[in-house]
Amino acid sequence: MTFLSVNVNKIAVLRNSRGGLEPDVVHAARTCLDAGAHGITVHPRPDARHIRSDDVLALGELTRERGVEYNLEGNPFAPARQGYPGFIELCRRVRPAQATLVPDSDGQITSDHGFDFRRDGEALRPLVAELKSLGCRVSLFADAESGDFNVAAEVGADRIELYTGPYAEAYGTPSQPQAVARYADAARRASAAGLGINAGHDLSQDNLAVFVREVPSVLEVSIGHALIGEALYEGLDATIRHYLQILTASR
Numbered sequence: 001m002t003f004l005s006v007n008v009n010k011i012a013v014l015r016n017s018r019g020g021l022e023p024d025v026v027h028a029a030r031t032c033l034d035a036g037a038h039g040i041t042v043h044p045r046p047d048a049r050h051i052r053s054d055d056v057l058a059l060g061e062l063t064r065e066r067g068v069e070y071n072l073e074g075n076p077f078a079p080a081r082q083g084y085p086g087f088i089e090l091c092r093r094v095r096p097a098q099a100t101l102v103p104d105s106d107g108q109i110t111s112d113h114g115f116d117f118r119r120d121g122e123a124l125r126p127l128v129a130e131l132k133s134l135g136c137r138v139s140l141f142a143d144a145e146s147g148d149f150n151v152a153a154e155v156g157a158d159r160i161e162l163y164t165g166p167y168a169e170a171y172g173t174p175s176q177p178q179a180v181a182r183y184a185d186a187a188r189r190a191s192a193a194g195l196g197i198n199a200g201h202d203l204s205q206d207n208l209a210v211f212v213r214e215v216p217s218v219l220e221v222s223i224g225h226a227l228i229g230e231a232l233y234e235g236l237d238a239t240i241r242h243y244l245q246i247l248t249a250s251r
């Protein structure tokens with residue numbers, strides 16, 4: 001079964017909009033895990049617009065206590081600044097089970113592309129090596145169109161995370177079949193290069209079933225934005241259970 005890692009960034013967006021401690025990111029993450037989610041994802045950004053360093057540490061403790069996967073995502077090249085020690089330093093402090101490296105620029109609204117492995121490979125190599133020495137599985141954010149998964153494998157990555165924004169955009173439109181075919185092809189090429197496959201960005205209860213049914217070997221999806229929105233209507237516990245039903249039925 002494809003694992004569900006719940007991204008709780010959006011809980012922190014709501015909390016930060018007023019200051020204070022509510023809604024509580026750790027409480028929300030615990031509720032997701034109680035409902036059966038396999039892990040927790042966060043993607044702290046240097047501007048600390050949502051998840052902050054203290055959240056990263058607190059969720060590290062929760063996931064360790066619960067024995068579940070912690071997936072820390074972020075840009076390893078963004079410099080440290082006041083309140084943000086840098087992505088690799090956060091990984092040194094919490095040693096997440098999985099570190100997902102994402103090439104986003106500071107101030108970007110959200111992630112919108114994967115690595116150019118030919119251009120970025122040599123810069124990634126020592127970072128991947130350090131993360132692996134910390135005990136992290138390393139995943140690299142990737143576009144389905146990338147032709148260079150062999151380079152990602154060669155610099156030491158264990159997995160790629162397919163950036164599913166374009167799939168979500170194509171879903172329900174006449175270009176859905178071509179989009180699905182592109183992702184299925186990407187997954188086959190990445191598997192052939194020896195990489196495991198994760199996927200994420202703008203996945204939802206609407207578009208998830210087709211993705212996991214048609215794209216082979218997806219080990220994990222990380223989902224946040226749509227899921228937290230859906231939880232406003234359905235409740236967090238019920239929403240997680242619906243996602244798990246979708247993933248179980250698509251096995």
Ligand SMILES: CC(=O)[C@@H](O)[C@H](O)COP(=O)(O)O
Nearest residue numbers: 009043073102110111200201
């Ligand atoms: C890499 C990825 O697709 C997600 O981590 C996404 O970028 C979430 O980040 P935001 O919640 O800041 O949009």
Ligand SMILES: NCC(=O)COP(=O)(O)O
Nearest residue numbers: 007200201202222224225
């Ligand atoms: N890696 C993708 C992720 O964590 C969640 O992305 P989204 O569902 O918030 O778009």
